Amino acid sequence: QKEVEQNSGPLSVPEGAIASLNCTYSDRGSQSFFWYRQYSGKSPELIMFIYSNGDKEDGRFTAQLNKASQYVSLLIRDSQPSDSATYLCAVEKRTYKYIFGTGTRLKVLA
């Protein structure tokens, strides 16, 4: 079992729809959770982070954390073609290392 798992996709959604990206992790002691977006040929850029159970909203993005079920998700409302990218989930472990999932490729269809 991988420490951080994501469905590789591609996840295809029509423009204007909600894209839902999911991530599960194995270490119950994980403390912080991050979502990065990576365009092809570019480096990852931080979208948002979440530490506490529940929802955290930032513009069109909402991160959801459920520590009991060990999953974190990212919702993208009103998806745009420019949102097409690979979304990486990162988990900060108790050992203060960041473990990344392999990413979910999102395609927003115009």
Add this chain to the structure above:
Amino acid sequence: KAGVTQTPRYLIKTRGQQVTLSCSPISGHRSVSWYQQTPGQGLQFLFEYFSETQRNKGNFPGRFSGRQFSNSRSEMNVSTLELGDSALYLCASSSVAGGGDTQYFGPGTRLTVL
């Protein structure tokens, strides 16, 4: 504030050679982490340096090493290159060591080993 910079951006080497990559963190950031990204394995943690000390290390062979200077700039060295070392090498900086702060990535160095 200037972002994380990495040099060189592209590098082509042959098997058996060694290579040194450089990373300059965001001004004021004292932690630098290095990652290897390949299509099959994704982003894998190599090591983290904070105040010139290695704080964490991933599961990579001893051919991969690094160091950090007093100005927080960091270098990563790979000796005896293998074909499988071809990857995008990313460094990320943060203001504190390990957890508790977000990391900001540089543009990466694309290493090709022939």
